[in-house]
Amino acid sequence: MTLAMETKTFRVPRWLKRHETLLAIILLIALFGLGLLNDRFLTLDNLLNQGRLMTEIGLIALPMTFVIITGGIDLSVGAIVGLCAIMLGYSWKIFGFPLPLAIVFSLFVGALAGFINGLVITRVKVPPLIMTIATLALYRGLAEGISQAHSVRGYPEWFYFLGQGSVFGVPTQLLVLLVLIVIAGIVLDRTTFGRALYAIGANETAARFSALSVDRVKLVVYTLSGLASGLAAWVLVSRVTTTRMDMGIGYELDVIAAVVLGGTSIFGGSGTIWGTVIGLVMIQLLKNGLALTGVKGDATIVVIGVALILSVLIASSLQRRRD
Amino acid sequence: MKTSLLTTTAAAMFALSFTAGGASAAGKWDGADDLPTSPLACDASGAAAPAAAKPYDGGQPTNAPDKAGKEITVVDVPKLIGIGYFNATSKGMQDAAKELGNVKVTTDGPTEAKIDEQIKFIDNYITRGVDGVMFAANDPVAIAPVLKKALSKGIHVVGYDANSTPDAREWFVNQAEFNGIGKSMMDSMAKEIGEDGSFAIVTSTFTTPNQARWIAEMQAYTEKCHPKMQWLETVEAQEDNNLSFNQATTLINKYGDKLKGLFGMTSVATPASAEAVTKAGQCGKIAVVGLATPNAMKPYVNADCVKSVVLWNPVDLGYAATYVMRAVADGKLKPGATSVEAGKLGKLSVVNGSEILLGPPFIFNKDNVTKFDF
Numbered sequence: 001m002t003l004a005m006e007t008k009t010f011r012v013p014r015w016l017k018r019h020e021t022l023l024a025i026i027l028l029i030a031l032f033g034l035g036l037l038n039d040r041f042l043t044l045d046n047l048l049n050q051g052r053l054m055t056e057i058g059l060i061a062l063p064m065t066f067v068i069i070t071g072g073i074d075l076s077v078g079a080i081v082g083l084c085a086i087m088l089g090y091s092w093k094i095f096g097f098p099l100p101l102a103i104v105f106s107l108f109v110g111a112l113a114g115f116i117n118g119l120v121i122t123r124v125k126v127p128p129l130i131m132t133i134a135t136l137a138l139y140r141g142l143a144e145g146i147s148q149a150h151s152v153r154g155y156p157e158w159f160y161f162l163g164q165g166s167v168f169g170v171p172t173q174l175l176v177l178l179v180l181i182v183i184a185g186i187v188l189d190r191t192t193f194g195r196a197l198y199a200i201g202a203n204e205t206a207a208r209f210s211a212l213s214v215d216r217v218k219l220v221v222y223t224l225s226g227l228a229s230g231l232a233a234w235v236l237v238s239r240v241t242t243t244r245m246d247m248g249i250g251y252e253l254d255v256i257a258a259v260v261l262g263g264t265s266i267f268g269g270s271g272t273i274w275g276t277v278i279g280l281v282m283i284q285l286l287k288n289g290l291a292l293t294g295v296k297g298d299a300t301i302v303v304i305g306v307a308l309i310l311s312v313l314i315a316s317s318l319q320r321r322r323d
Numbered sequence: 324m325k326t327s328l329l330t331t332t333a334a335a336m337f338a339l340s341f342t343a344g345g346a347s348a349a350g351k352w353d354g355a356d357d358l359p360t361s362p363l364a365c366d367a368s369g370a371a372a373p374a375a376a377k378p379y380d381g382g383q384p385t386n387a388p389d390k391a392g393k394e395i396t397v398v399d400v401p402k403l404i405g406i407g408y409f410n411a412t413s414k415g416m417q418d419a420a421k422e423l424g425n426v427k428v429t430t431d432g433p434t435e436a437k438i439d440e441q442i443k444f445i446d447n448y449i450t451r452g453v454d455g456v457m458f459a460a461n462d463p464v465a466i467a468p469v470l471k472k473a474l475s476k477g478i479h480v481v482g483y484d485a486n487s488t489p490d491a492r493e494w495f496v497n498q499a500e501f502n503g504i505g506k507s508m509m510d511s512m513a514k515e516i517g518e519d520g521s522f523a524i525v526t527s528t529f530t531t532p533n534q535a536r537w538i539a540e541m542q543a544y545t546e547k548c549h550p551k552m553q554w555l556e557t558v559e560a561q562e563d564n565n566l567s568f569n570q571a572t573t574l575i576n577k578y579g580d581k582l583k584g585l586f587g588m589t590s591v592a593t594p595a596s597a598e599a600v601t602k603a604g605q606c607g608k609i610a611v612v613g614l615a616t617p618n619a620m621k622p623y624v625n626a627d628c629v630k631s632v633v634l635w636n637p638v639d640l641g642y643a644a645t646y647v648m649r650a651v652a653d654g655k656l657k658p659g660a661t662s663v664e665a666g667k668l669g670k671l672s673v674v675n676g677s678e679i680l681l682g683p684p685f686i687f688n689k690d691n692v693t694k695f696d697f
Contacts, residue, residue: 038451040450040451040452045450046450049446049450053443053446149354149528149529149530149559150529151462151464151530153464164468236439239468240438240439240442240462240464240465240468241464241465241467241468242462242464242465244438244530246437246528247439249437250437287443288447288450291444291447291451292447292450292451296431297431297432297433297434297440297444298434
C-alpha cells in the first residue's frame with residue numbers, strides 16, 4: 001500500500017497574474033519608494049494637485065482605450081484639443097456667442113472632428129493610423145489659421161471654476177474625471193457596446209458576420225474620442241486662463257503611453273479602464289515624484305520610457321505564458 | 324446613400340474652413356501684441372516723451388517667511404533650457420550667487436519652449452518648497468495662475484526676459500526698454516537696406532510676450548520714422564534651430580529680389596537666418612539684423628554677412644535678477660522703490676511701476692564682437 005502523499009500545490013489566483021494587478025503592485029512600490037525619498041510627495045495637497053494636472057490626459061485616455069481595443073488608434077486628439085480651445089475662445093470673442101454657448105460649440109466641434117475621423121475610417125476604409133495622422137495636421141492647421149495666432153484672454157471668474165476650483169477640497173476637474181472613469185468602466189465591462197469593442201478588436205470579420213454593427217460602433221468611439229478632446233480643451237483653457245493655438249501638442253503620445261502602460265494591447269482585443277487609470281496615475285506620479293526628488297526634467301523622460309518598455313515586456317511575457 | 328453622406332460631410336467641412344479662414348483673413352497677423360506702444364524720437368537722441376511715474380503694480384507674496392540675511396534656495400525656470408541665451412543668463416545667476424554667498428540657484432526647465440511644461444516645472448518646485456522662483460515666461464497670461472499660487476505660498480517671484488501679467492510677480496527685470504529695442508533694430512535695418520527697403524521677420528511665436536512687444540514697438544517706430552519701409556511677412560520658428568533655418572529659406576525663396584532684409588527676433592532665429600542667407604548665396608544682398616549672442620554670430624559678422632547684432636548682456640540680466648531676488652528676500656526692495664543695488668552693475672532704476680531696467684541695448688559689430696564670449 002502506497003502512502004499517498006498529499007501534496008498541496010500553491011496555485012497563484014488568476015486575478016493576481018493579470019497585468020493590471022502587477023502594475024498596481026509596481027505602482028504601490030514606486031509610490032512608497034518615492035514617498036520615502038521626499039516627504040512632500042505623499043501629501044494630500046500634492047496628490048490632489050497631480051490629480052488636477054493629469055485630468056486632461058486622463059479624459060482623452062478613456063475613449064482612447066475604447067479606440068485601441070477595437071484595434072484602431074487616434075493620433076489627432078492633441079490637434080483636436082488645440083482646435084477646440086481655439087474655437088472656444090474664437091466663438092466667444094469674435095462670433096460673440098455667450099460663453100456657455102461657446103463651450104457647447106467647442107465640444108460640438110470636437111465631436112464633429114472625431115466623427116469625421118470615424119466616417120472616413122469606416123466608409124472610405126482608410127487605416128486609422130493614416131487618417132488620424134492626416135487630421136492631426138489638418139486640425140492643427142485649422143486651429144492656426146482660424147486663430148491667426150491671437151490668444152483669447154479675459155474670461156469671467158466663473159469660467160475658471162472647472163480648471164482651478166475645488167469641491168470639498170477635491171479639484172473640480174478631477175471629480176469630473178472620476179465620474180467619467182466609473183461610467184467608462186461600466187460601459188466597457190457591462191454593456192453589449194463594450195462587448196462589441198472586444199469582439200471587433202479580436203476579429204473584425206467575425207464580428208461583422210456576427211451581425212454586430214461594426215461601422216456604427218467604430219463611428220461612436222472616434223466621435224467620443226473627439227468629444228473627450230473637446231472636454232479636455234475646456235478644462236485646459238479654464239486652467240491656464242488663455243487659449244493658444246499650440247495647446248495639446250504631444251498629448252496623443254502621453255495618452256497612448258498611459259493606455260498601453262495599463263495593459264491594453266496595441267493590436268486590439270484586450271484592455272481595461274482600470275488598467276488605463278493605473279497607467280495614467282503611474283506616469284503622472286512618477287514624473288512628479290522624480291521631479292520632487294531633484295531629478296532634472298530630461299531624466300524623468302528617460303524613466304518614463306524605461307517604465308513603458310518594462311510594462312510591455314511584462315505584458316508580453318504574461319501573454320506568452322497564458323498561451 | 325453612403326456616397327452622398329460622405330460628400331456632404333466633406334463639402335461642409337471645406338465650407339467651414341474656408342469661411343473661418345476668410346473671416347479672419349481680414350486682420351493680417353504680424354506678430355505684434357495689442358498693448359499700447361510709445362515709439363522713441365527718430366533722431367540719434369532717441370528721447371522718449373517723459374512718462375509719468377507709474378505706481379507699483381506687481382503682486383506680493385502672502386506671509387513670506389523672513390529670510391533677511393539667511394540662505395535662500397531659488398529656482399530659475401527659463402522658457403527652455405539648452406540654448407546659448409539661457410545658458411548665459413544661468414551663468415550670470417551663478418556668478419551673482421557666488422558673489423552674494425547666501426543664494427543657491429538651480430536652473431531647470433522644459434527642453435522645448437512649451438508653456439504647459441513650464442507650468443508643471445514651476446508647480447513641482449512650489450511643492451518641493453523653494454524660497455524664490457525666477458522665470459522667463461512662454462506665455463504671460465497662462466503662467467499667471469501658477470505664479471500667483473507661488474506668491475500665495477509665501478514664495479518670492481521675480482521675472483526676467485519675458486514678463487507675465489504684472490500682478491503675478493513682484494518684480495520684472497527688463498533687459499532694455501521695448502521701444503529702445505524697436506528703435507535700434509529698425510535704425511540698423513534702415514541703415515543697411517535704405518529707407519524704402521522691404522523686410523520680413525522671423526520670430527518665436529506670435530504670443531511670446533517679449534517678441535510680441537518688440538514687434539509692436541518696431542511697427543510703431545517704423546510708421547513714425549521710416550514710413551516708406553515695407554514689412555512683408557512675419558513667420559514663427561518657436562526657438563527651434565532647424566525650423567528657423569527652414570522658415571528663413573522659405574522667405575528668401577518666396578520673395579526673391581523683393582526681400583532686402585531679415586529680422587531675427589530670437590537668439591536662435593538670427594544665426595539661422597544668417598545661415599539661410601549664406602547658403603542661398605545672398606550674403607551682402609539680404610541684410611540680417613537681429614537679437615543674438617555674439618558667439619553664435621561671430622562667423623557671420625566676420626564674413627561681413629551680418630553687420631550688426633542688437634542685444635544686451637544676458638549674463639548681466641541673470642546677474643541682476645539674482646540680486647533683485649536677494650534684495651526682495653532681505654526686505655530691502657519694497658513696492659514704491661525707485662532703484663535697486665545690483666552688485667557690479669551699480670544702481671538699476673525702476674520703471675513702469677514694477678520693472679527694473681538693465682540698461683540701453685548694446686550693438687555688437689565687427690569691431691567688438693570678438694571681445695565677448697557668450
